[in-house]
Amino acid sequence: MNKKSVKDIDVKGKVVFCRVDFNVPMKDGKVTDDTRIRAALPTIQYLTEQGAKVLLASHLGRPKGQVVEELRLDAVAARLQELLGKTVVKTNEAYGDTVKAEIEKLQNGDVLLLENVRFYAGEEKNDAELAKAFADLADVYVNDAFGAAHRAHASTAGIAQYLPAVAGFLMEKELEVLGKALSNPDRPFTAIIGGAKVKDKIDVIESLLEKVDNLIIGGGLAYTFIKALGHGVGKSLLEEDKIDLAKSFMEKAKANGVNFYMPVDIVVGDDFSNDANTQIVSIDQIPSDWEGLDAGPKTREIYADVIKNSKLVIWNGPMGVFELDTFANGTKAVAQALAEAKDTYTVIGGGDSAAAVEKFNLADKMDHISTGGGASLEFMEGKELPGVTALNDK
Numbered sequence: 005m006n007k008k009s010v011k012d013i014d015v016k017g018k019v020v021f022c023r024v025d026f027n028v029p030m031k032d033g034k035v036t037d038d039t040r041i042r043a044a045l046p047t048i049q050y051l052t053e054q055g056a057k058v059l060l061a062s063h064l065g066r067p068k069g070q071v072v073e074e075l076r077l078d079a080v081a082a083r084l085q086e087l088l089g090k091t092v093v094k095t096n097e098a099y100g101d102t103v104k105a106e107i108e109k110l111q112n113g114d115v116l117l118l119e120n121v122r123f124y125a126g127e128e129k130n131d132a133e134l135a136k137a138f139a140d141l142a143d144v145y146v147n148d149a150f151g152a153a154h155r156a157h158a159s160t161a162g163i164a165q166y167l168p169a170v171a172g173f174l175m176e177k178e179l180e181v182l183g184k185a186l187s188n189p190d191r192p193f194t195a196i197i198g199g200a201k202v203k204d205k206i207d208v209i210e211s212l213l214e215k216v217d218n219l220i221i222g223g224g225l226a227y228t229f230i231k232a233l234g235h236g237v238g239k240s241l242l243e244e245d246k247i248d249l250a251k252s253f254m255e256k257a258k259a260n261g262v263n264f265y266m267p268v269d270i271v272v273g274d275d276f277s278n279d280a281n282t283q284i285v286s287i288d289q290i291p292s293d294w295e296g297l298d299a300g301p302k303t304r305e306i307y308a309d310v311i312k313n314s315k316l317v318i319w320n321g322p323m324g325v326f327e328l329d330t331f332a333n334g335t336k337a338v339a340q341a342l343a344e345a346k347d348t349y350t351v352i353g354g355g356d357s358a359a360a361v362e363k364f365n366l367a368d369k370m371d372h373i374s375t376g377g378g379a380s381l382e383f384m385e386g387k388e389l390p391g392v393t394a395l396n397d398k
């Protein structure tokens with residue numbers, strides 16, 4: 005990597021503003037998967053051992069510039085404190101005089117977690133005033149938030165203009181592993197794209213169609229493609245204005261000689277809950293008042309077979325609503341196939357895909373679990389990551 009890292013600077017006694025991605029899954033006010041917190045520990049521990057005063061900053065969810073009580077970072081601070089085995093001070097703001105007063109009290113090696121940076125409208129606008137206000141708290145900026153590196157926000161990019169700016173260990177490792185896998189991919193190379201962030205992911209498919217041998221579409225994304233084939237999708241997730249694009253992707257796959265896979269059958273539910281009534285239907289038989297929530301058994305078999313015969317697989321986005329056991333089988337089948345594929349290098353991207361692999365106790369069977377979904381996809385697209393570009397060159 006041509007960017008400076010924490011190892012290249014002296015942080016002893018300095019206040020370090022360290023951007024992390026603690027955008028973790030939560031339920032009933034508790035962190036349900038702490039993968040992203042654990043992934044940031046090497047950098048945090050290194051900084052504390054070096055005698056820095058560590059300010060951690062993160063977003064949680066998409067509060068759109070307003071305070072949303074459920075998106076405060078207190079539960080994250082509590083989990084981090086358990087993992088670090090030391091006190092984590094938590095402030096209710098992310099900059100300003102109250103925060104400065106708390107920083108004054110820190111000793112070398114102490115850790116403080118700032119409030120959700122997306123409570124401020126300036127964060128996502130990469131507002132210079134907010135970036136300066138963050139920079140005003142610290143002497144050095146460390147970006148370890150690979151998962152948010154594709155966002156040009158005040159705490160991921162803007163702040164780097166005002167402070168010495170370096171990468172953390174997680175950022176470095178992610179860029180190294182993903183870069184290596186993609187520079188000269190082993191073939192057959194398969195990409196599996198699912199999840200719910202249709203708008204974010206659909207464009208990535210276009211560039212993957214230039215690189216991969218097999219493309220598998222699943223999860224909430226699939227319904228825009230099912231619609232593009234002319235079928236009804238009932239109450240399933242649908243991005244109306246991407247239907248034509250989905251159609252063009254299927255044509256492009258054919259033209260490029262890419263094997264294109266999408267569900268042939270799905271599990272539909274009459275309710276978004278574990279107690280829903282379910283049916284397995286082919287994709288042209290989705291009842292109008294039901295919702296597609298998982299991949300069906302035939303689809304699972306086809307996907308597992310493609311995985312088995314691949315040398316490199318990147319997987320981003322669950323195949324269904326895996327958080328509900330009733331709709332977890334499609335995601336589980338893909339995770340199991342990846343775990344069993346011994347000669348296949350498996351790269352998992354995305355907070356929810358990583359959480360799914362954890363839930364099925366298969367995390368240690370994967371070669372690399374990226375903490376970034378959108379970020380790893382944009383990296384694989386060859387796009388510049390603003391959170392990386394903003395850092396100081398070596």
Ligand SMILES: Nc1ncnc2c1ncn2[C@@H]1O[C@H](COP(=O)(O)OP(=O)(O)O)[C@@H](O)[C@H]1O
Pocket residue numbers: 198199200201202222223224225241296297298320321322323324325326327353354355356357358377378
């Ligand atoms: N058919 C579906 N309908 C609605 N939501 C879905 C469907 N399939 C998957 N999801 C949801 O997608 C979410 C993950 O999407 P996304 O954020 O895009 O993935 P990742 O975090 O892995 O990048 C999960 O919460 C899952 O429940």
Ligand SMILES: O=C(OP(=O)(O)O)[C@H](O)COP(=O)(O)O
Pocket residue numbers: 025027065066151152155353354355356375376377378379
């Ligand atoms: O969870 C994240 O993205 P991901 O689900 O694509 O991995 C990152 O924290 C970025 O969040 P955002 O997509 O709200 O900017």
